[in-house]
Amino acid sequence: MDIRFLTTFLEVVNTRHFGKAAENLYLTQSAVSARIKLLEEYFHTSLFERHRNSIQLTQAGEKLLPFAQQLCDTLNQAKRALREQTAEYVVLGATQLASDLRLVDLLRFLHSDFNAWSIKAEVLTLDHLTRQLHERVVDFALSTEPVKSEDVICHPIVSIPLGLFSLNENTKIQSSEFVAVDWGSKAHEFLMHLHPDLRDAKLQTNSLNVAISTLSSEGGLAILPMQPNGHSIHFPHARLLQPVEGIGVTVYLSMLKTSKREGVADMFTAIKAWTQLNPVN
Known part of the structure; x- marks a missing residue:
């Protein structure tokens, strides 16, 4: 059994709320519910009584509580001891x-x-x-x-400024040549306002390295990190079509x-x- 199921159980006990437990654990509420369900399946019993405005431990949940606390405390102590060694x-x-x-x-x-x-x-x-x-x-x-x-x-x-660069010799801006890197909503809105025809990119990626590899082998255009002098950091000879004014990546x-x-x-x-x-x- 994954120890995270027990830490999730303890967080629900502490908050008496699946949503608050999810927020504290940086999980979705559905993920918290799924973990509790798997824990209940493991022990073949219900651990919580779910009411509209409150969540209460069942008798089984009350019995599990000290064991869950002890197990989690023991594992945390083991982690600290091993790190020291x-x-x-x-x-x-x-x-x-x-x-x-x-x-x-x-x-x-x-x-x-x-x-x-x-x-x-x-x-x-x-x-x-x-x-x-x-x-x-x-x-x-x-x-x-x-x-x-x-x-x-x-x-x-x-903080790095961004610019729309072209590695092609022709001056035409077209979606079939565009590699879209996910720089966030502001950069996307800026681009769509000026060049709505670039909505259908030939490649969309959250990896700058993938975009650079694609541009190196196939050419094209993309929003890329820019030096203060207006040159692309990764492609010094690329042509700057337009700075992404007031928007960069931090x-x-x-x-x-x-x-x-x-x-x-x-x-x-x-x-x-x-x-x-x-x-x-």
Whole structure:
């Protein structure tokens, strides 16, 4: 049985509300309901009595409660004990675009300036990344949207302007040549206002690296990160068709305010300082 089922059970007990439990666990309400249902199937009994305005434990739920608390506490103690026995390490999670824009350079910096640390890097969705940050599975989070939580320090480490670039010799703008990178709703609205004919792109992706590979092999046009001088960061000879005025992409670095791991706060400060000296180029 997945231990997360028990942590979900405990959160529902604490909040007496499936919706609030889902919000605290960064899950959908349907996911919380599904976990409780699987837990009830596992024990072959109902754990909650569901009323319109309240959720109460059944007798079986009351009996399970101390065991669930004990199991979760024991596993958390085991995690802490094992971490103390292992070498220094840090877990870095990133959303897809943040990974494409900053992760490789950041890893190079960490390997150079924090070479005594072992690093684990993962690419996750924003919801998954936020949840793992709160669960202390991830030490640092890189994202192109701020992590909205009072428990998290969220610092913008770089902001990059965007522009519509063409790698083709012809000047015609057509959807059959357009590679659409998901830069967010504002960039999409800007593009659709000026070029509604680009609604049907030949490729839509949330990966900048996939877009760059496609453009390198097939040519085309796309909204891409732009240097202050108006050149594409990834294709210096690409032709700028139009700057995406007032809209760019920002990469945020986040960590828990209450992180007690020794050295993590110093690393957070060092990363912020490094990014100020090393803009994306």
